[in-house]
Amino acid sequence: MPRLTVSQLALGTLAVVGATVALLALSGTQSTPVILLLALLALGVGVLAAVRRARPRRGSVASRVVAQGQAPAAEAIPEPERVPR
DSSP states (O other), rough: OOOOHHHHHHHHHHHHHHHHHHHHHHHHOOOOOHHHHHHHHHHHHHHHHHHHHHHHHTTTOOOOOOSOOOOOOOOOOOOOOOOOO
């Protein structure tokens, strides 16, 4: 599997932290097993976010414009003079 890019890592981390804080705040739990379960669920959300960011979009053509305008004109390279020996 290819390495994660910076944007994938940042998105996954943000998703994990955000989901954990939201789930813990909304649930109001104080039980250790439930907190662990919610943290694992948030980790799954972060992994899903990073993986979805990694998938290429369907139908998009991966092209890159390197230079704009017309190609340079081809110049004829003169042949070296042949000197008899």
